[in-house]
Amino acid sequence: MPEVIFPGPEGRLEGRYHPQKDRDAPIAIILHPHPQFGGTMNNRVVYNLHYAFYEIGFTVLRFNFRGVGRSQGEYDQGVGELSDAAAALDYLQSMNTSAKHCWVAGFSFGAWIGMQLLMRRPEITGFVSVAPPANMYDFSFLAPCPASGLIINGSADRVAPPADTLALVNKLHEQKGITITHEVIEGAGHFFEDPHMDRMIETVKAYVRRRLTEKTR
Known part of the structure; x- marks a missing residue:
C-alpha cells in the first residue's frame, strides 16, 4: 500500500492510500482516534476498517492528523483536525473523479470528526461511527443528520459508555428521511480487543x- 504525502491546512499530511483498479470504485476516508492519547492511522481499529472497506471494493485513504507521525502542525482541539479531514477528502476526490459513492468512517475521536465532516460535505453518502465518544463531545450539530449510517459500539466500553451512545442514537432516530443502524458488540471494550475485533469488522x-447493494438496484 503506497505511502502518500498530501497538502493539509498546516503543511503536509501523511497517509496510506489503497486504490482499486476500477475507476468508478467508491471512496472512503478513515479517521483515527485522539492524537493526544496515542491515536494514529495505524491504530488496530482504523487499520482493520481500512482493509474492510478495501475488501468491499472501495478506494481507501487513512491518514495522520496534524502533529501525528510525519504530518505537520500540532493538535488543534478538533478544529484543525476537521480541516485536515476535509483536505484528505479533497485529495481522495482529486484522485478519483469518477467515484459514485463517498463514505467516511471514524473511530472514537475520529468518529466525532467524521460526523462533523458529514455535515459539511453533501457528497458523503454513508458513514460508519465506531465507539463515538458522545459523553465527551457535543454531537448536537447533527441537526439534521444528512445521511444514513452505522453507529457501532461495545457493551463493555468504559471510555465512551454505551448509555451515552444509545442516547445519541435515539436522538438521531427521531429525524426523518435517514436510517441510523445501531449495532452493539456484546462484551467488547472501547478498543474491541480480541476476540471482538473480528465480529465488529464483519458487522461493518x-x-x-x-x-451498496441497495444503491445499485
Whole structure:
C-alpha cells in the first residue's frame, strides 16, 4: 500500500492510500482516534476498517492528523483536525473523479470528526461511527443528520459508555428521511480487543455491502 504525502491546512499530511483498479470504485476516508492519547492511522481499529472497506471494493485513504507521525502542525482541539479531514477528502476526490459513492468512517475521536465532516460535505453518502465518544463531545450539530449510517459500539466500553451512545442514537432516530443502524458488540471494550475485533469488522462489512447493494438496484 503506497505511502502518500498530501497538502493539509498546516503543511503536509501523511497517509496510506489503497486504490482499486476500477475507476468508478467508491471512496472512503478513515479517521483515527485522539492524537493526544496515542491515536494514529495505524491504530488496530482504523487499520482493520481500512482493509474492510478495501475488501468491499472501495478506494481507501487513512491518514495522520496534524502533529501525528510525519504530518505537520500540532493538535488543534478538533478544529484543525476537521480541516485536515476535509483536505484528505479533497485529495481522495482529486484522485478519483469518477467515484459514485463517498463514505467516511471514524473511530472514537475520529468518529466525532467524521460526523462533523458529514455535515459539511453533501457528497458523503454513508458513514460508519465506531465507539463515538458522545459523553465527551457535543454531537448536537447533527441537526439534521444528512445521511444514513452505522453507529457501532461495545457493551463493555468504559471510555465512551454505551448509555451515552444509545442516547445519541435515539436522538438521531427521531429525524426523518435517514436510517441510523445501531449495532452493539456484546462484551467488547472501547478498543474491541480480541476476540471482538473480528465480529465488529464483519458487522461493518455486512452493513456497507448491504447499503451498496441497495444503491445499485
